[in-house]
Amino acid sequence: MIGRLRGLLIQKLPGLALVECGGVGYVCAISLGTYGMLPEAGAEVILQVETLLRENDLSLLGFATVVERDLYRMLVKVDGIGPKLALAALGALPLDELVRAIRIREVKTLTRIPGIGKKSAEKICFELSEKLGGPGGLEGLGSAPEPQDRWESDLRSALTNLGFREDAVLPVIAELKIQKPPLPEAIRLALKALQR
Numbered sequence: 001m002i003g004r005l006r007g008l009l010i011q012k013l014p015g016l017a018l019v020e021c022g023g024v025g026y027v028c029a030i031s032l033g034t035y036g037m038l039p040e041a042g043a044e045v046i047l048q049v050e051t052l053l054r055e056n057d058l059s060l061l062g063f064a065t066v067v068e069r070d071l072y073r074m075l076v077k078v079d080g081i082g083p084k085l086a087l088a089a090l091g092a093l094p095l096d097e098l099v100r101a102i103r104i105r106e107v108k109t110l111t112r113i114p115g116i117g118k119k120s121a122e123k124i125c126f127e128l129s130e131k132l133g134g135p136g137g138l139e140g141l142g143s144a145p146e147p148q149d150r151w152e153s154d155l156r157s158a159l160t161n162l163g164f165r166e167d168a169v170l171p172v173i174a175e176l177k178i179q180k181p182p183l184p185e186a187i188r189l190a191l192k193a194l195q196r
Helices: 032-037 066-076 083-092 095-103 118-128 150-161 166-177 183-194
Strands: 004-013 016-021 024-030 044-054 057-063
Touching: 004 024, 016 044, 024 032, 024 044, 024 083, 032 083, 044 066, 057 066, 057 083, 066 083, 066 095, 066 118, 066 150, 066 166, 083 095, 095 118, 150 166, 150 183, 166 183
Parallel strands: 024 057
Antiparallel strands: 004 016, 004 044, 016 024, 044 057
């Protein structure tokens, strides 16, 4: 599975980026939010990547930030929200506004996203509000758009790439952050805690 690309940005279009890494060109679908953050063609770029494997199709989705990728992962877990609609949501509103709307369950704001009606917006709010730090929820993406240190970012990425859900991973990371053991030890301890 491809998780990150670092290379030369060959082409950028709304919805698509072509990145050359080691002589191979990777086409990534991107949100309009990521498109706005990309440098001009010819510059070096880093994209967080989600690999989609379907019956006869292998697709890459590129994200300018870990936060955007993590929010995408949360959105596609909501019943009825597929990859295309999740990317549209990430591009229709600024990321902080989208997170805030979900956290405070502002359905009207979410219905401004093309393809998301009232029922889908309510479902998104219901399923993700607390995960993003809404009423009674965990401190999620909205309160910390990007982990402040590399240790936390790497640990979260390792655990979610192993298939653990974001809402299960965050409290374990918060617990380990008190002692902050070296990353390999932190991963081992987190796996032990998550498998209880």
